[in-house]
Amino acid sequence: MSTGTRARKQIHLAAHFPGVNNTTVWSDPAAGSHIEFSSFAHLARTAERAKFDFLFLAEGLRLREQNGLVYDLDVVGRPDTFTVLAALAAVTDRLGLAGTINSTFNEPYEVARQFATLDHLSAGRAAWNVVTSWDEFTGENFRRGGFLAQDQRYVRAREFLAATATLFDSWSGDEIVADQASGVFLRDPDAGRFAVHSTQFDISGRFAVPRSPQGRPVIFQAGDSEEGREFAAAGADAIFTRHGTLEAGKAFYADVKGRLARHGRTPDSLKILPAATFVLGDTDADAQEKADVIRHQQVSGQTAIKFLEQLWNRDLSSYDPDGPLPAEDPFVGDSHIARGRASVRMHRDPLATARQWRELAEAKNLSIRELIIQVTGRQSFIGTPSAVAAALDEFVQAQASDGFILVPHITPGGLDEFADTVVPLLQERGVFRTEYEGTTLREHLDLPPLPTPRRG
Amino acid sequence: MPSHDPALHLALALDGTGWHPASWREPGARPTELLSAAYWTELVQEAERGLLDLVTLEDAMALQSAHPSRPDDRTDQVRGRLDSVLVAARVAPLTRHIGLVPTVQVTHTEPFHASKAIATLDYVSTGRAGVRVRVSARPDEAALFGRRDAVAIDRTRPDDAGLTQLFAEAADYVEVMRRLWDSWEDDAEIRDAATGRFVDRAKLHYIDFVGERFSVRGPSITPRPPQGQPLVTALAHQTVPYRLVAGSTDLGFVTPQDPGRTAAILAEVRAEQAAAGRGAEPLPVLGDVVVFLDEDAAAAATRKARLDELAGAELHSDALVFAGTPAQLADLVQEWHAAGLAGVRLRPGGNAHDLPLITRALVPELQRRGAFRTAYAESTLRERFGLARPANRYAAV
Numbered sequence: 001m002s003t004g005t006r007a008r009k010q011i012h013l014a015a016h017f018p019g020v021n022n023t024t025v026w027s028d029p030a031a032g033s034h035i036e037f038s039s040f041a042h043l044a045r046t047a048e049r050a051k052f053d054f055l056f057l058a059e060g061l062r063l064r065e066q067n068g069l070v071y072d073l074d075v076v077g078r079p080d081t082f083t084v085l086a087a088l089a090a091v092t093d094r095l096g097l098a099g100t101i102n103s104t105f106n107e108p109y110e111v112a113r114q115f116a117t118l119d120h121l122s123a124g125r126a127a128w129n130v131v132t133s134w135d136e137f138t139g140e141n142f143r144r145g146g147f148l149a150q151d152q153r154y155v156r157a158r159e160f161l162a163a164t165a166t167l168f169d170s171w172s173g174d175e176i177v178a179d180q181a182s183g184v185f186l187r188d189p190d191a192g193r194f195a196v197h198s199t200q201f202d203i204s205g206r207f208a209v210p211r212s213p214q215g216r217p218v219i220f221q222a223g224d225s226e227e228g229r230e231f232a233a234a235g236a237d238a239i240f241t242r243h244g245t246l247e248a249g250k251a252f253y254a255d256v257k258g259r260l261a262r263h264g265r266t267p268d269s270l271k272i273l274p275a276a277t278f279v280l281g282d283t284d285a286d287a288q289e290k291a292d293v294i295r296h297q298q299v300s301g302q303t304a305i306k307f308l309e310q311l312w313n314r315d316l317s318s319y320d321p322d323g324p325l326p327a328e329d330p331f332v333g334d335s336h337i338a339r340g341r342a343s344v345r346m347h348r349d350p351l352a353t354a355r356q357w358r359e360l361a362e363a364k365n366l367s368i369r370e371l372i373i374q375v376t377g378r379q380s381f382i383g384t385p386s387a388v389a390a391a392l393d394e395f396v397q398a399q400a401s402d403g404f405i406l407v408p409h410i411t412p413g414g415l416d417e418f419a420d421t422v423v424p425l426l427q428e429r430g431v432f433r434t435e436y437e438g439t440t441l442r443e444h445l446d447l448p449p450l451p452t453p454r455r456g
Numbered sequence: 457m458p459s460h461d462p463a464l465h466l467a468l469a470l471d472g473t474g475w476h477p478a479s480w481r482e483p484g485a486r487p488t489e490l491l492s493a494a495y496w497t498e499l500v501q502e503a504e505r506g507l508l509d510l511v512t513l514e515d516a517m518a519l520q521s522a523h524p525s526r527p528d529d530r531t532d533q534v535r536g537r538l539d540s541v542l543v544a545a546r547v548a549p550l551t552r553h554i555g556l557v558p559t560v561q562v563t564h565t566e567p568f569h570a571s572k573a574i575a576t577l578d579y580v581s582t583g584r585a586g587v588r589v590r591v592s593a594r595p596d597e598a599a600l601f602g603r604r605d606a607v608a609i610d611r612t613r614p615d616d617a618g619l620t621q622l623f624a625e626a627a628d629y630v631e632v633m634r635r636l637w638d639s640w641e642d643d644a645e646i647r648d649a650a651t652g653r654f655v656d657r658a659k660l661h662y663i664d665f666v667g668e669r670f671s672v673r674g675p676s677i678t679p680r681p682p683q684g685q686p687l688v689t690a691l692a693h694q695t696v697p698y699r700l701v702a703g704s705t706d707l708g709f710v711t712p713q714d715p716g717r718t719a720a721i722l723a724e725v726r727a728e729q730a731a732a733g734r735g736a737e738p739l740p741v742l743g744d745v746v747v748f749l750d751e752d753a754a755a756a757a758t759r760k761a762r763l764d765e766l767a768g769a770e771l772h773s774d775a776l777v778f779a780g781t782p783a784q785l786a787d788l789v790q791e792w793h794a795a796g797l798a799g800v801r802l803r804p805g806g807n808a809h810d811l812p813l814i815t816r817a818l819v820p821e822l823q824r825r826g827a828f829r830t831a832y833a834e835s836t837l838r839e840r841f842g843l844a845r846p847a848n849r850y851a852a853v
Binding site: 026027035036037041060061062063069070072073074075076077078079080082083084086087089090091105106107109110113114117118120121122123140141142143145171176178180183184185186187188189190191192201202203204205206207208209210212300302303 | 478480481482485487488491492493497516517518519520527529530531532533534535536537538539541542543545546547548549550564565566568569572573575576577579580582596597599600601602603640645647649652653654655656657660669670671672673674675677678679766
């Protein structure tokens, strides 16, 4: 049992399986497979041992390219999200299992069937991070192709989510009687009946999966635009953000939580969970030194040039990463040198960003590589375990987040030290569970129970 | 004709509480647990105790229906089921040897997703994944996706245009899955610290498939699975589907209703195999049979009759329905094996009753006759069927 009362706000923690970007250091001698199931099982078991809320998998449906070639400097390749999560349900008991699934290159019926199945097979631990895309580049792998106009992607995402909600609610949970004596299996001959007619979908029939333990998966949303925030405030259970700094985090937190009342929701019904990296050391100086080494591993000279190309949208392979920034301006046009990468869309005004980067580089006398190390850094908690525990706690108590999705930089052992050293300190502070209290992910996240759907 | 793999193969087909629609009413059937992981894990573990080659998991997008092409509103049969690929993945870490063959419907789904899902099943099972592909002509399944109308088919016409179209698309689907599995060469991941490259991009391949119904660019997001090519299987009852088995799969399931038909069916499959240019490749074929077992033959028949009575109709099946003793079933299995089938796929009339009799009576009987393995020897499902790990079609020789 946890001791004391829950006077302090509780922290929610999740483990992000290291992704296909340069945060993941694959060249480290400790780095293992990104594909073998043993790596996923290792991280999941560590997260469950540490009583984390959930494990998180990202997804991308086409290998990234730059300059017309598969991008080969970062980890490449990953397994199928649903299949890995279903297998992880066999080697864990309580840990939530969150998967990123695209609403553009899937169909609501199939995705609802998969999430409802995962929720059954994990006894109520499934979560869905809903992402959208529109690009023809990814569409080339699918029947659908790349027809979706960019301004349609939230329309489709909203309608997709609404369609799956209809499907999840097409069973209320008490239809299966299975009375062997009387021969009545179903109470209701219409169980699972649904119909969705919207601008994107025209589907009807009976849903094949009876109501799952959580009713539906916990819904995550990752967008940061005005539309993304509204989308999340309207229906998500949690937001996966990249607002790392305390000030930006507080502003985002206040903004999004402030939108909930308009949707008839309470502040605790939407959890805000930024991604964060961490580096631990015996002393703060030791940790800083390690963090500096890691940043240089993450941003090699080649990687720095590739990052710069993503903003400049030009071939910069002739530049010296240890030299100054290009004098020429970014190329602004419709086609882009890098494809299949979310960060490309973040450079909304490349000329202005390039100006800022140049000013920064000149002011601090930074080479290309040093600049990229500085401007691409994510929120990172660096220090001794007790300093990191204090910083995480402060962040949450200051209403900058409800917890964190931690992104280790080493697969699969990158969370082990955190689990062994930081988690016990958070537990001592009384801000993190010492045992799972519930069995479902909704319970771990302290989300209000869902109403039972009424049929008819 | 390729040299015959002498080993006898036993597969188990799982569907709900069993293949008889009233099986859920039998003692021990656990009809309220069909949506739980424990139910499926325990069945597959029992099959593994019996050293069976593989389990197939029935699946369809639409809710079950007693009618072959329409929904029904019956409330006296099992309704509701889980996605079979995920059930297989959930079972994989808790089993070690048995092959896991879920069903993928190929008419309305994406070959890119299916390819990586089965590749991943192969990773989580360390080389035990297969997939059964099936087409869908049902209007109610088309309506669940809303992307295209159902293809009208007439199963009574062997050369029906709709049937031909559906199965041609299934062949394209399998081709895309296979190309995607090969789209990474085995040694594409190099982790070369000296050059900073994680992969050798010369060993990643666009598949550039362009077909009538879809085009897929590739490469897969998932590296080549442990078996290289997980086992592709299909069930076939007539010429057009035989063509799919012969041209696209590694293992076929057929339904001889009487022993005399076995040779004729096999001859047709072999002819299609030769026509597809695969005459020299091994292509094992298993015969499907629905089984009601008891130590006493009369008791088996009585039990089946009781289930028929509960269901309100005699069991109709596409496959032979057998009611008898494990020894009698062993005779049938050996007879079919002698006729050229690689073995059988057993569909238990009721899992709770028939599966233990398969694993604890049929298997020991076949072992006593020296006709079935006494331990698992191979490490992958392909190896179990004598199939080599295929060379990668994109690798430079």
